[in-house]
Amino acid sequence: MVGYLIRRIVQAIIVLFIVTVITLALVHLFPGGPIRAMLGPRATVAQVAYYNQLYGFDQPFYIQYLKWVGQILQGNFGFSAKLNISVASLIAQDLPKTIVLVALGTIVSLGFGIPLGMYQAVKRYTVGDYVLTGVSFLGYATPTFFVGLLLVEWFAVDTHVFPPFAPQSSSLLGVLSQPRALVLPVIAYAFVLYALWSRYMRSSVMDNLVQDYVRTARAKGAGERRILWGHIFRNSLLSIVTLLGLSLPTLVAGAIFIEVVFNYPGMGLAFYNAALNVDYQVLLGFTVLATVATILGNLLADISYAILDPRVRYS
């Protein structure tokens, strides 16, 4: 187990190294370099040169990289020239709000996806299964932002049931104090994720239903309910745990679209605005943060999988 852990952690560090190099290299791809892109075409050559020196872009790439990583390790993510605050404080301000959105959306989608996926597997090839499969396919095929647009059109513009915008407060408490405004963003976010969970749950439960341990449980006289929840549910959770860890890029992507559609003041919206304004320090900081989260997610998925399923450790 310890060997397995060490191997996975070393791999994660290597991956992190590759990703940070790629991310920093991306910044140099801006036409004329990041400083020219940030200052705009009317800045003089001397100004560009001055800021290039100030931010260390005149130095070799590996020195830039080491300095940048060193600063990040000290919690310094750079400074947003456009917003006039440090990226770290921007993250501290916006990240909790995004986490609330992602967590609520994930919980709601799991709450529907797991039981309905199990229902589909047990009642497979019935009308109910086909209808729910149709819903999942719809979820797969519908872009996140279009779900958001439709919800706004139906429940805000046409019927005025919910406000069309997400809570517009800069603080986390302010956001939480407007639960009505959170409903549409969370539903839109959850709908797309629901498709993911329910389909995996359906196939996972169907795989498990024909396993020997289910037959054994039946032979010992266990009731269907006990077989389903005591045996199959627990085994199928394995794939959901892994999937959850692996789907962080999807969660991030969903968050960006939902935040743009509903103008939700989270990290996704801040990233989008930074991209439009070529605020490269914000772009770098957010990308690194999201990447670290993804790698940690993968690592946690692997570790929990190894804890839950001893067979993995020995492969």
Next chain:
Amino acid sequence: MSMSIPPSEGSLPAHVAEPEPAEPESAGALTSVEAEELGLAPAFKPRSLLRRGWEVFAQNKLALASLGLALFMIGFCFIGPLIYRTDQVHTNLQEVLCQPSASHLLGCDNVGYDVLGRLMLGGQTSIEVGVAAAIVSVLFGTIYGALAGFIGGPLDAFMMRLVDAGLSIPYITVLIMLSVIFHPNKGVMIFVIAVFYWLGVARLIRGETLTLRTREYVQAVKVIGGRNSRAIVRHIVPNAIGTIIVQGTFAVADSIIILAGLGFLGLGVQPPTTDWGSMLSGGLQYLQSSQSYWWLIYPAGIAIILICIAFNFIGDALRDAFETRLQRR
């Protein structure tokens, strides 16, 4: 794995020469599949993998309907403009946001373009970029994954760590950065989408290759002294063709959604080119107004959903088709 060591120069002629005299007698003892792999003429031509796949596919009514829908959408976008002629070059400020009517079946958008005609034009971009990005990703991912899986060892480990690294980046952040950097046209957009999509394909094909390389007929190529490239191109890839086609189908749907997402953010293909996502982006501003401009939202959104559902169903049916083939064997 001593078999993976290529025969030395000296022993090579012996290996090559050996099977030749034995050929006529041993051919009868081989199964048709093995005979085919050895390059011998089989006694009868077995139905090809694609043909058997198609037979299963054709029994699936939903799949056939989806195929019909996809073909209809493609025809709508590429042949439609020849029948339903609209001016998609000059803006017409007199007809801004006009209601659907006999002259404009789906009304006009915020600069006076006919929405139905725009839907066809935008669909051309969506479909072209989606299909091209799918082809590029699947081609590159297949070559990369097959190479890594077949060669194995440290090179495989290194190549797969690169794929892991790529898959660990929340792709949307880099897609957005790339779009901002390049102000993409159609060609760049294909590259931007494929740059991430090939990773997943590579991982899948590598997994497939790992199982295929231990098969007898692949080992036989090595024993006979065939090159790695021959084993990959002639044996591994054809046997993984099911996975490759299924992935390609899903890739089309996913690429269209990614393109639409970037278009919606205003970062997709740049004007005057448009796609379904960019059309929705235009509709967002009018969503909050008192009057409902439904024709700015529903047509493009439904078009995206329809084509993605079609390609997803086709992919699913293809997977069933190829899996059934495996079970039957």
